[in-house]
Amino acid sequence: MSWKTVPVNSIALRLSALFILVALGVFVLIGSALYRQVDRSLDLLPAAELDARFSVLESTLNRFGTPDHWAKIYNKLNLLSEEDKRIRFWVVGSDPDFEYGHPSALVRAFAKGAEGMRDLYLPEHPYPYKVLVSELPALGQRPAVRFLIGIDTETFWQAQHSLLVAIVGLAVLGVLLASVLGYWVARIGLRPLLALSNEAQALAPPRLDGRLQTVNLAPELAQFAGAFNAALDRVSQAYSRLEAFNADVAHELRSPLTNLIGQTQVALTRGRSAEHYFEVLQSNLEELERLRSIINDMLFLASADQGSKATALTQASLAEEVATTLDYLDFILEDAQVSVSVSGDAQAPIETAQLRRALINLLNNAVQHTAPGRMIEVRIEAGDGQVSIAVSNPGPAIDAAHLPLLFERFYRVDAARSNSGGGNHGLGLAIVKAIALMHGGEVFVHSEGGANTFGLRLPSQGQRL
Structure with missing residues (x-):
């Protein structure tokens, strides 16, 4: 897959973008810490150099107080200035014979400030001078003076700028490299998922027997x-x-x-x-x-x-609902020459019309499989937050393999039997199951002891469906 065909919402691109963000965050943190550390170190270097030079000159400056001796000191200062163009010296006082460096008004004003290390900005120079200001007490003919030794910080600023450019350049290069490598790593990591996708695309109706391979997968x-x-x-x-x-x-x-x-x-x-x-x-x-x-x-x-639920619920007696349903089926029971016994009772929130429809289907199913002269039993029980209605009819046992499927649509134990007559079209028990689910309940079936029992369980108290 080329870059031009990669979808914008590709997982590989998303992972690559995450790599870029992580790499950018790491480079920013490391670069900022490194830059601050170097900046702190570069700031200490001129101060250390000024302290070292002043310590060498301090004893000489404080030992002589005559103009002749100060002439020698001036020569030494000239020699030091020639040796290192970065260094400048000023001596500011009330006697011009004991001054050095032709101090301007700006330098004189700066010299009157506090002693110590300060930055001096000269109009003719774009970078500040780091200046150490010291007070020399009066000695002999020399009055008290201020001795200033400064160093040009241009080289330090340039080194700092070069470091910043290098850090930014390395960060950009690192982010670009992380994006390319991140995309490459993501593509490699997603290859098993692509293989699964290709396998899944081969699975389509009517051939649904294939399955994805799970061997050697992450x-x-x-x-x-x-x-x-x-x-x-x-x-x-x-x-x-x-x-x-x-x-x-x-x-x-x-x-x-x-x-x-x-x-x-x-x-x-x-x-x-x-x-x-x-x-x-x-x-x-x-x-x-x-x-x-x-x-x-x-x-x-x-x-x-589609998820329809029973909403028009009323608390009702299940025994009374069974009795009403039996009255409706009276002629059918009489024609089939079967009788029905009802035992137990319980209260439950039901949608009356739907429950009666389920009872009709259960009883019709029992009548169709009950021999004349036999009895159908309806048992109503309550317990564990549920009520159950079980309809049992005498008859031959149903194979256990069929029991879980009896509430499916059009399912018949004997596939060769049409059951088209008598109004039975194979949806009665499926409707019973649907009504039970609409009430938040379930259906059940078992075949034992010479009887086949079909029924449904419903919540005994109203619940959110």
Whole structure:
């Protein structure tokens, strides 16, 4: 990948930018500390040199107080000034015979200041002089004078400037080098992630059986690959269920549509009596009712899948809701020649219409698999913050492999059995599960002791859904 094709939000570029910021911060801190230390050292050098020169001259200056002897001192000062052009001397006093250096008014005013090390700025020079001011007491014919020894700081300032330029230049070079090396290191470090990305791009429907390799991966990438593989497992399962769901939907819709088309075509082949047309229309109406029921159930499940929750909750007796549902199913129970016993009761916050729909589906499921003359048991229990409604019907045991799937849409233990008749289209238990989840509950099923039990658990107290 060339620089021109690197996206602006590339991780490699972001890491490179972080490297640049870190390098810049380090160089600024180190450069500032180094510059301050050198600046402090450079500031001490002229003061040390002035102290050393003054200590050599001090004994001579304080030993002679006649003009003849001071003439010799002046010659020595001239010689020292010639040897080192950076050094300048001034002697300021009340007697011109004991002055040196032709002090100007600016120098005379400066000499009247405090003794010690100070900076003197001369108009003809761009850099200050570091000047040591000392008081020499009167001696012989010489009155008290001020002795000034100064050193030009130009070389020190130039050294300081050169150091600053070098530090800034090295910092810029270091930052540029850190950016290039940081980008290179980031690209190398992200190669395993790029390999995982290429592997992931090869995984697409309908082939979802492949998985990312987790061998020899860094711990962070291995964790990511494991999570991605787990997500693929869920997607693969959902994709398989979706394919089966689509096939089941097509099958369930095809049967009533085929019946509608067939009956209508037969009725139109030749003239029929009004009574015959009435029978055809009545039969078509039943098939249309089946279609509407399937479509309504599918729309309800789609709404539940989008996170719909039961909101119009009322505290109600579950035994009373079961009794109301049994009254509604009275003719169905009578035709199937089965009876229902109800035991227990509990209070729970429910959406009445939805719970009754779930109870109808549970009881219909039990009626369809109960032999005439047998009894269906409904047990209502409360405990651990939940209430449960269990509907048990006598019948042959269901294989354990089928139990976790019985609440899936269109799932049938006997795949060869259509169950298209009788108004059953394979969505009843799926709707029960959706209603339980809308109430913040769950469903359960078990097959043991010659009975198959389907039910749901709901919170016994209102909760945020």
